[in-house]
Amino acid sequence: MNEAPKLNSFRAGPDEEGRFGIFGGRFVAETLMPLILDLQDEWNKAKSDPAFKADLDKLGAHYIGRPSPLYFAERLTAELGGAKIYFKREELNHTGSHKINNCIGQILLAKRMGKTRIIAETGAGQHGVASATVAARFGLPCVVYMGATDVERQAPNVFRMKLLGAEVKPVTAGHGTLKDAMNEALRDWVTNVDSTYYLIGTAAGPHPYPEMVRDFQSVIGQEAKEQILAAEGRLPDLVIAAVGGGSNAIGIFHPFLDDEGVKIVGVEAGGKGLEGDEHCASITAGSPGVLHGNRTYLLQDGDGQIKEGHSISAGLDYPGIGPEHAWLNDVGRVEYVPIMDHEALEAFQVLTKLEGIIPALEPSHALAEVIKRAPKMGKDEIILMNLSGRGDKDIFTVGKILGMGQ
């Protein structure tokens, strides 16, 4: 679905074994291997099947609402007094985030494979809602695993999933966040491997998930590239996105990776600061390890035990990152930086008041980095940011922190 990569391209990965440099791979229990190999076969067939692409395009246009707009944030640009700021408005998609792009693609694959049950993990609930939505649309039962902490802090999304007919299973292990939900989803999958399709929400996990999710999300960057060329007649100087597992980020980054003049920055959740354990900055403050089917940067101790991490944003509250991001960091193509909880919270309010857009807490991290960088850039320069989700789900969390009473 992507245009052919050039020689010496940053877009050629992964290799046959699912590796991006040392990262990626297929670190799963034997029970799952035959299924993962089947999935890879089906994905390889689907990629070159015009009928699959036609289904994807049709649902993209009429169900998701693609292409999503590219929006020039005039007042924010004026306020910051530097580079022109454009948002790729993924928050306007059906279900309110970029997650639906991937879910539509994967449920079409699940149908091709004859699977009759969908499971998913979710952090902020955006992927859970998108999974429950496509499961309803295609008439399949859906179980969503969600950490108990997240069930509490993302209550509106829990309600949406239930209305859509999904069963939400709270996971109490660990801190009750995304990592624990993913463990539980993997346990379900191992147990129900014949009937069940695991709809992974981010560009991580065993091969072929990182590649597959990236390709489904790359529509973001492909559209944005055409849109910015139409609006400005040239490519942006800087592309920014928030990174938890990293699906919205790889989606907007990937089509720009071989464009030399385009600087690319991924924003990790710095939580309460990088000194302690209260953050989720896997690249900035972690080290390579193996978890959830792939090798990547992880937050871990000296014995290889995975740490829990912390972020104000449930969607970024994960101690790892997609393997392609790990590789893009090591080869120096993408710069990864942390943004603290309080900076994201400030950015959330700035956008709400200046542009009348309530962003999710996840892209608020990317926005905080834009707010830092834009004033230092020239007025003729262009920033493209992925506004990956809307903040309706976060208003209660934010209201509570800001002390906005009933």
Add this chain to the structure above:
Amino acid sequence: MTARMEKRFADVAAEGRPVLVTYFMGGDPDFDTSLAIMKALPKAGADVIELGMPFSDPMADGPSIQLAGQRSLKGGQTLAKTLELARRFRGEDQHTPIVLMGYYNPIYIYGVDRFLTDALEAGIDGLIVVDLPPEMDDELCIPALKRDINFIRLATPTTDDRRLPKVLENTSGFVYYVSMTGITGSALPDPSLIAGAVQRIKSHTELPVCVGFGVKTAEHARAIGASADGVVVGTAIVNQIASSLTEDGRATDATVPGVEALVKGLSAGVRAARLAAAE
């Protein structure tokens, strides 16, 4: 195959009965109790010991073994300490094979070469690493085999005839047949189905086939042992340990004797297996 593992399987086969493989989590609930449990196992009739290496995110384990891992980590267990358990055990038992079982990340972080050196020195005979399928053999399996440490692979009901040769290619020691798709500690499926699966695997390999996942009682051990070369018991032992602990997870006087009694019963089960089959 290490001499110790080979000899143990041959000796037990000569007795005309299946091997009893017992799993427990290293460091559960603390190092000293865990060492006492390990020493008690062969005396109660265990032929092979699977020593669990705790991991924070055990994706293929059910609640019992997850909790055991958490207790162990809370008690300060590390991979270095799990190797130390084996080393201390070897001080008094040079004959019972020890297989380390767990997940890859702690080994990867310890360093594969350093790990293999220290494992050999501690008297380890084999490794079961749940999240390293044959596709990942270069990571640990090949280096371990070069150092003469067995790499024992799990075969499952999803491992069909097309896939089985790949799974068996670099497997040594024994084949661990997981009797169901699922996590550890689930219910035991029909023994006749298991017998068929064991025969299918044996038609592809000379290695002994041990069956685990769901074996809880002496009666299970007897039924499975009628067709398999060995029976693996894990969750039942871990549950026995858990039930003996104080509310805040500390060992009691009942902890080690409880495991001994359970394993004695299981041992009687495997010893009755072929007698029953012959009847």
